[in-house]
Amino acid sequence: MFPEYLPGRFAHLYARIAFSVATRRSTKVLTVSEASKRDILKYCAIRPDKVDVIYNAIDDRFNETPDADQIANVRERYQLHDRFLLYSGNVKPHKNLERVIDAFARLRQRGFDEVKLLISGSEISRYATLRRAVHRYNLHKHVRFLGFLSADTLAALYHLADAFVFPSLYEGFGLPPLEAMASGTPVLTSSLSSLPEVVGEAALLVNPHDAESIADGMQQILSDTALRERLTHLGRIRASEFSWESSVRRVLAAYREVSAS
Numbered sequence: 001m002f003p004e005y006l007p008g009r010f011a012h013l014y015a016r017i018a019f020s021v022a023t024r025r026s027t028k029v030l031t032v033s034e035a036s037k038r039d040i041l042k043y044c045a046i047r048p049d050k051v052d053v054i055y056n057a058i059d060d061r062f063n064e065t066p067d068a069d070q071i072a073n074v075r076e077r078y079q080l081h082d083r084f085l086l087y088s089g090n091v092k093p094h095k096n097l098e099r100v101i102d103a104f105a106r107l108r109q110r111g112f113d114e115v116k117l118l119i120s121g122s123e124i125s126r127y128a129t130l131r132r133a134v135h136r137y138n139l140h141k142h143v144r145f146l147g148f149l150s151a152d153t154l155a156a157l158y159h160l161a162d163a164f165v166f167p168s169l170y171e172g173f174g175l176p177p178l179e180a181m182a183s184g185t186p187v188l189t190s191s192l193s194s195l196p197e198v199v200g201e202a203a204l205l206v207n208p209h210d211a212e213s214i215a216d217g218m219q220q221i222l223s224d225t226a227l228r229e230r231l232t233h234l235g236r237i238r239a240s241e242f243s244w245e246s247s248v249r250r251v252l253a254a255y256r257e258v259s260a261s
Contacts (some may be wrong), residue, residue, distance in 0.1 A: 001039065001170065002094060012228045020044055022202050027115070030251065032173040037195035046111070053205045054250045055173070055198075059151055062179040066156045067233075074156035084116040085218060086161035088154055089176045091121040091130065094169045095207050096190075098133050103167075103214035105137035110219060111158040115142075118157070122148040132242075161226070163221040166190070167208040174198050178242060179233030188217045202234035207261035 003012040023029055023044040029051045033035050037051045074080070085104070091097055097119060104117045104204035117139075124130065125147045134143045149157070158164065164180035166189045174195050177187045189195045196205060204221060207213040223230060 001043075005092065016043075023050075026050070027261060028052060028254055030054055030254060033194035033197055035197055036172045040067050052250070052254055054247050054254070055242055056175060056178075057244040057247055058175060058179050058182055058239065061151050061155055062158070062182040063239070064155075065180075065184075066152070066159060067156050069153065071156045071159055074153055075160060078144075078157075080116075080160055082116050083162045083222070084118050084160075086118050086120070086157055086180075087161050087165050087221075088120040088149070088157075088179075089166065089168075091119070091127050093125050093127070095121075096127055096167050096169050099208070099211050099214060100165060100167060101130065101133040101137065101139065101217060102144060102211040104143065105139060106211060106215035107218045107222075108139075108142065110215070112219065112222060115162070115222065117143045118146055118161075119143065120146040120149050120154065120157070133169075139250045154179070155183060158185045161185050161217070163188055164220065165214075166195075167206055167214050167217075168193070168195065171195055177203060180241050182239035184232045184236055186221050186231035187235060188214070188221055199235075200238050202231060202238035204231065210246075 006012050006015060013037055023040070025045045029040060029046065031040055031053055033057060040051055041048055082229060087097065087100060089095055107115065124147060134140055158180050163186045164177065166177050166187065168174065168190050170193045172194060177189050177195065177199055179203055180187050181199065187199060188206060189199055189203050190208040190252050191205040192208055204217050206217040
């Protein structure tokens with residue numbers, strides 16, 4: 001689906017052939033969402049009943065509230081004295097971060113000039129377009145790139161953030177919104193691919209192709225206390241529905257079914 005991430009045309013051809021052969025020869029294919037199953041069926045000529053959907057789950061640390069000292073240390077280390085929106089994940093183009101920065105600039109023009117945007121993710125230096133977007137809107141004092149963070153630090157940031165922003169153009173599953181919801185953080189995410197399936201009714205969905213829609217969502221979450229409380233409540237309930245124990249049981253059942261056949 002994203003041949004631009006492969007080193008060249010022949011790598012893309014090899015990948016298509018390899019996936020085709022693997023899915024055709026396999027007894028069963030496991031994937032992590034109904035959206036991913038639709039993509040597999042689109043690109044690989046196999047029967048739908050051959051593909052089982054088994055959801056991911058999150059690290060248990062995100063289900064626990066960090067202690068007050070840990071939260072205070074993270075606040076002080078990163079000097080988090082203003083309201084802020086948080087993004088966490090990798091920074092590849094389909095994550096839509098350039099449009100997030102565009103939307104954030106629009107948000108500030110609407111009077112939310114005390115709000116910051118924090119972007120956490122490895123390999124940020126590879127994507128100079130993000131830095132250029134920040135300077136284009138003169139946001140270098142208001143957008144911060146934090147790089148890779150440990151799970152413990154990220155857990156504290158989730159608890160400190162006013163909202164988690166994740167309007168990705170494509171996700172096979174999308175763990176970060178689930179981590180944020182488990183942490184009690186209101187989530188704004190994309191209406192595309194697997195994300196509506198994962199978050200259910202527990203997040204605010206926006207059109208990720210439209211910076212105005214993303215900015216509207218940011219404004220709505222920041223200005224509506226009742227909405228934030230509702231998303232926090234529903235998010236924790238939704239996140240609790242995903243567990244590795246359940247996923248492992250289903251994977252084990254799939255192995256037993258294959259071995260029996």
